[in-house]
Structures are given as structure tokens and as C-alpha cells.
Amino acid sequence: MQLFNLGSRKAHIYDKVVSVAELAENHGAEAVLLKPEESAEIIRPFIGQLKLILLQFRSFKDGRAFTQARTLREYLGYKEEIRVEGHILPDQAEFLKRCGVDNVVLSSDADPAIWQERLKRFSFSYQSLLKGH
Template sequence: MPLLENGRAVADRWTYAVEGQPLGEGPVIVPSSRLSEGLGRAGGELGVLLAPDEAAETLRAALARLSLVAVRFPIFRDGRAFSQARALREHLHFKGEVRAVGHILPDQYEFLLRCGVTTVEAPENADISVWNAALQRFSVAMQPSIAPEKATGFGLRRFLDAAG
């Protein structure tokens, strides 16, 4: 699957842990059920896949040792991962990579970034230009963001950074 960062395809250096097999070397993403095993290994960066029904708060004690937290969209209309990403950034002050995985639509891309997601696993054979165009579609947003933006007029309207 292509990995997107600010509308561009980037190399994915992470691997997912395989159930029933030992954790490999290098950067690995483990399910939260194997987090303690990952924290106990000697080397390599560690990421965790947060299930949609898990609160980001459950990772508080481990966040300092994590380089990546992946939030999963089981279906495109399940928005819990948006809340998890925002909680990781705003309430838990996580500075590492937040990755969106699962069933995600290009129309959701801008809002993912506004919630604190840094990378998105796009579907296999995705047209990257469509995803990039989704970032350019709007120049004003009504909701606050974790990104620094300047307010315009009254209320919550914000100018979006077109540069990404």
C-alpha cells in the first residue's frame, strides 16, 4: 500500500508484527495486545496499532518509548480514529508519527491532517494525484486544528496552509 505524507508517496520503513511469530529487527508495528512484548525487545523502533475501540489514554505510560501510533478505520464512516489522533496530539502530547490505516477516502485526507495524522496508508493502486488534490480543495476550515493556522474573521474559520 502506498504511504502518503503531505500528499506525496513516501517509502514505508515499518513492518507489521505477524501473529504467532517473534518480533523482527527494525521498526515494527505491534497490536496493542503485544505492546508489552514490543517494549521488552532490545532494539529497533516500536509502533503500536490502536484498535478503534481503545482509548488513546491506554498508551499514556508507553508513549515515551513509541515512535509511531497507527489508528485504524475499520470502515470509512467510523470516525473514532479521528478522535484518537486528536487525543494523542492535544491531550497526550505525542510527538511521533500518527498513521491512519484501513478504509480511508481521499475526501477525509485534509481532516486527518488537521486531527494530527502525519501519514496515511492509501489503498493499493490508489491514484496519488486524487489524494493530493484533496489537500488543495479547500482554503478555509471551520473547525480548529492541531496545526498552526491563522484565524480569519469571526468564529472558528481558519485559513488552511496550502503548502502542506
């Protein structure tokens, strides 16, 4: 697994990432996979115990993970690591960062230099950046 860091939070490796359905049964779970069709609100009761929330892009055209990340940061006050995986393009790097994503799981053949270059592409944005990012 190759991780690309978008911001200031360092990625951590967790032994087990549970599904939302398993979260209630695993009281000590620190990492959860939130599928695109699941609302971020469903994990509200567990926000305080989670150290990693993993979001999925099944297609680069599916923007639900952007909404989930923004909801986690802005409305649920999640302060720990948000990581994304799946079909993501380097051109989405700045948008991911602006929504509060910390790290991207890259394919083994991806070039991190391209992702780094994409983060430097724009010197300003018309949208405000989330607090703390």
C-alpha cells in the same frame, strides 16, 4: 505499501508493529497498532518510546480514528508519526491532517494525485488547526 504524506513528518518503515496487548511485553517496541475500540489513553505510559502509532478505519463512516488522533496530539502530547490505514476516502484527507495524522496507507490502485487535490480543496477552516500541523 503506498504511503501518502499529509504533512511535514516523513513516514518510516518499522520491522514490527505490535498490538496494545503486546506493548507491555515488548519493552523496546517503537510502533503500535491502536484498534478503533481501544482508547488512546491505554498507551499513555508508552508514549515516550513510540515512534509510530497506527490507527485503523474499518469503515469510512467510523470516526473513532479521528478522535484517537486528536487525543494523541492534543491531550497526550504525542509528537511522533501517526499513520492511518483501512477504508479511508480522499475526501477525508483534510480532516485527517487537521486531527494530527501524518500519513495514510493507500491501496496499491489508489491515485495519490486525487489525495493531493483534496488537500488543496479548502482555503480556510472554521476549526483551529492543531499546534504544529
